[in-house]
Amino acid sequence: VGTGFRVDGMVEKPQPADAPSNYYISGRYILQPEIFDILKTQEKGAGNEIQLTDAMLKLAGRQEFSAYPFAGRTFDCGSKEGFVEANVAFALWRPDIREKVIDNIERLIHTVEPNGEAVAAK
Template sequence: MKKIRKAVFPVAGLGTRFLPATKAIPKEMLPVVDKPVIQYVVDEAREAGIEHFIFVTGRNKAVIEDHFDVQVELYDTLAQRGKDDQLAHLQRLQPQAGQTSFTRQQVPLGLGHAVWCARELVGDEPFALLLPDMIMQSAKGCTSEMVELYERTGKNVIAVQECDPAEAHKYGIVAMGPSVANGFEVTGMVEKPAPGTAPSNYFINGRYILQPQIFDLLSRQEKGAGGEIQLTDAMLKLMETQPFFAHPYRGRTFDCGSPEGFIEANVAYALSNPAMHDRVLGLIESFLDKPARS
């Protein structure tokens, strides 16, 4: 069994739901309290033992590469001003030389195509895939828990969460098979099932561990919903020859690809910070007590 050493982050999206804020700033660089969204996702991967971080970028995404690069002038200034705590914090977040790679998705053909663009950097080994819009809040990272299930099965693993059954038609839903370790075998997947037809209320939440055979399937995958190459379609093909397992994630997931989810994440992380909790809670309560005038 090969260790999960590499993670792919598809960060080529335009972030149209955040315009005009994302006209010049990638949506992945929007801050949740004191860190950009992409930093939370990379930190989750690092906690899981990931050694190589692969970013599939698009136009106007160079600032993401700059964020994960060494900023000599900034580091020198912090050192000269005696801001040792801030300097040490930045250095802890800094990937080591050779740990980051960047490749370009030249045409926006969907998530499946973005994953395929990373094929040469991943090579012939299993890899983690983390959607950068989704950030997870829990004592132990979602990807770390998935790696534990992978180490028990040696196969494909996807993270899932429970939703209200009445809302299942909004998500990609999995069908449940026998229990295995801290998860269960996946016997099927359906994207946005018709109301009342979902095989379960477990939806795919944006974290995957995939075998490298997915790349060959993606290279031959026809366009699906929205005229794009869909990752789910390729996973269904791979399921014909390889088992998939699901890890039910029990933490909180914030969809930072939507303004509502982004605000929710900021509130949740601010309230979880002891230095900010009381102040932020007081502000929220004051807004509720004194609603803004129309």
């Protein structure tokens, strides 16, 4: 764990040009119990959903709120593609299944059409 720093603000999913920094919220938190009181009365935010980020900002205004940089590989599992990428990467990192996973991916590339149909045997 790196050196932490105080968080004064957060922006949920900003456009790259509008991002106030190059840090992102990875979804790993240790929160105080008071967050639940805030969430009970939280208005809907981005995406017309109750945003934990908004509640975290309110909590940060009431007590110390810190972030810690993470050095390592991360994946965006909020999309189908990111979820699949994370699972494939995890499988490829495992020496006990790596080769079989590669074989399966190569087989699928050659046996499944873009529309999901099986390739006809030749």
